[in-house]
Amino acid sequence: MTAHLFPAPASHGAAVPTRPVSTRLLYAPTACAVACALLAAGHARADDAGVADAARALRPVVVTAVHEHSPAQIVADPKQPRQPMPASDAADYLKTIAGFSAIRSGGSNSDPVLRGQFGSRLPLLTEGAQLLGACPGRMDSPSSYISPETFDALIVTKGPQTVLWGPGASAGVVRFERERPDFTEPGVRFAASALAASAGRNDQTADFTAGNAQAYVRATANRSHGHDYRDGDGRRVPSAWDKWNTDVALGWTPSADTLLELSAGAGDGEARYGGRGMDGTQFRRDTWGLRLEQRNLAPWLSRLEAQVQRNRADHVMDNFSLRRFSPGGGMSMPMASNVLRETTSARVAATLQWQPDWQVTLGLDALHSPHAQRSGTPTRPYGDQPWRRDARFENLGVFAEGTWQARPDARWVGGLRLDRAQAWRYPAPESGMGGGMGGGMGGAATSASADDHRLHRALPSGFVRWERTLEAGASVHAGLGHVQRFPDYWELISPGNSAAGSGNAFATLRPEKTTQLDVGARWQDAQWQLWSSAYAGVVRDYILFDYAAMRSAVRNIDARVAGVELGASRRLGPQWTAQGTLAYAWGRNASDGRPLPQMPPLEARLGLEWADGAWSAGGLWRLAAAQRRIAPGQGNVVGRDLGTSGGFGVLSLHAGWRATGQLQLAAGVDNLLDKAYAEHLNLAGNAGFGYPGGVRLNEPGRTLWLRADVRF
DSSP, X not given: OEEOOOOOOOOSOOOOOSSOOOSTTSHHHHHHHHHHHHHHHHTTTOOHHHHHHHHHHXXXXXXXXXXXXXXXXXXXXXXXXXXXXXXXXXXXXXXXXXXXXXXXXXXXXXXXXXXXXXXXXXXXXXXXXXOOOOOTTOTTOGGGGOOGGGSSEEEEEESSOOSSSOSOOSSEEEEEEOOOOOOSSOEEEEEEEEEEESTTOEEEEEEEEEEOSSEEEEEEEEEEEEOOEEOTTSOEEOOOEEEEEEEEEEEEOSSTTEEEEEEEEEEEEEEOOTTSSSEEEEEEEEEEEEEEEEEEEETTEEEEEEEEEEEEEXXXXXXXXXXXXXXXXXXXXXXXXXEEXXXXXXXXXXXXXXXXTEEEEEEEEEEEEEEEEEEEBTTBOGGGXXXXXXXXXXXXXXXXXXXXXXXXXXXXXXXXXXXEEEEEEOOOGGGTTBOOOOTTSSSOBOOBOOTTSEEEEEEEEEEEEEEEEOSTTEEEEEEEEEEXXXXXXXXXXXXXXXXXXXXXXXXXXOOEEEEEEEEEEEEEOSSEEEEEEEEEEEEEEEEEEEEETTEEEEEEEEEEEEEEEEEEEEEOSSSEEEEEEEEEEEEEETTTTEEOSSOOOOEEEEEEEEEETTEEEEEEEEEEOOBOOOOBTEEOSSOBBOSOBOOEEEEEEEEEEEOSSSEEEEEEEESTTOOOOOOSSBOBOOGGGTSOTTSBOOOOOSEEEEEEEEEO
């Protein structure tokens, strides 16, 4: 395993808020936190063996690296303390990995970007299933519903180097997974953490598991809260949030090879957005799932897995609950919008191994995802209005991925996938073609037919990768992948140009086709660990957003992409380690002869770690270059290129102490020098908040934080 990745800069900052988030969501999560504290006290008398196991399981105090477990995958533990302070959403954690960045809009709910690509090019999966947001402008991006610390593993596949996890993953695949609890005898495990920081930041997380060799129950819960922060110039940035999540799983394990698990979860929250015309006043998530895993069914059938999961995102936006209403941005009166996305997915896969050097996984997956909306005003509440379905997406895919160990030091990995993707658009009532369908989405519903507004495509994908282990601790790999991606809701429906009278995207927009070469190498000895990863790709029919006045439109272009990520780690002595990473992404619009918009700049992270017994300390210096390659007036569904951006450097420090076998303490200061800076990928401030309109939102200034972790 090669340690090679460094954290990103602070994402929250010091502030004395002038207007905190409302408290309507605080009571249930706070009660959960109190219950977690009582549970911790109740289990303080764990037996000596359990305490020893917990002590051995404690991780380093602050994360400065994750480990690469294969040439195409990166695996991280999202539960570990890290710098900057623990993430409030999935994008906030992902941007600590080289090659990732995030489109920022304030304190929480960023949208992750990998190698300059985002959206459905980078699917986010939880427990093997997609969770899709509902807002036409991705105000509730899928990452906003994910609390990283409630999961056990983060698995990232960069590039089109797998076909196992759904369609269209041209940039890569991100999976958040919970591990199966392993009980050989009855027992109880408990872990919790608490965080306090500047700008009113306070988080609580708890993870409780009880079981025996036959069954288990696991409950995870978290709450995250923050006020508006102040940037390095002392200017308040509208960014407050409050959110909570709770998940429960019941498992039956009649043997070491069998698992049947039923799970359910819920969450909610609200967030102020300094770069948008509305705030998110509800992020309701409801999830349930059922999965079956059976291993060693036959000498040639090593694994069979099946699962079904339903994720429901019920999101509310308005321009008056969390801010003082001010006309602008195309809205002349207080308004609220309620959008709903229900995503039901199923997957069956079998892993065959008829010879020691061959392994093949065959499977089938399906997705059904209708979208509905309704709106209202303070005097005409949205809850009294009927739902109107405006779109429905479906996908059915078959896949096969295999590994051939050609020699002890070389293997080939490859896969093929075929998807049948479909989309329906339901005309609005005012179009004279009938209203949208509720379709079981809740509430009363108007009716309409989508028979004349259906788009369907058969889309092949595949890859082949060669991996070689060399002498002296080195390895290399090279993979060629091809992905065809169906337009998603945010490209096909939300821009408002799908109807015949406004662009007819259903007739003109073509699937995106990416062919990409990924190469990499690793080497390590007793003191050094080095790794590199590079890619170059051609994209036919790249789906691009053009902005004009208050409207956006999408079209197909041809594009070129390339980039590199480098990392190194050097042991300087028994207690000292120095590490660093470098990431660069490049893109060109070949049709128009200009850069691709919203590409992140060159970025480096340099760190130094010291550890001696129970104590540790370290520092992180993050450097971002100026970005001059821009395409004004173009971008993606979240935003457009705002112009060039300046470079910056941010210094952060941390220290940790393992007080006992069960308790760890960590403290730090992010953005030590109180630097005033803005990420290139960011939204412009909204003048209605008093922040300069059209100017990128600045990141937090100096931020102090303290965290405690306990485990029994």
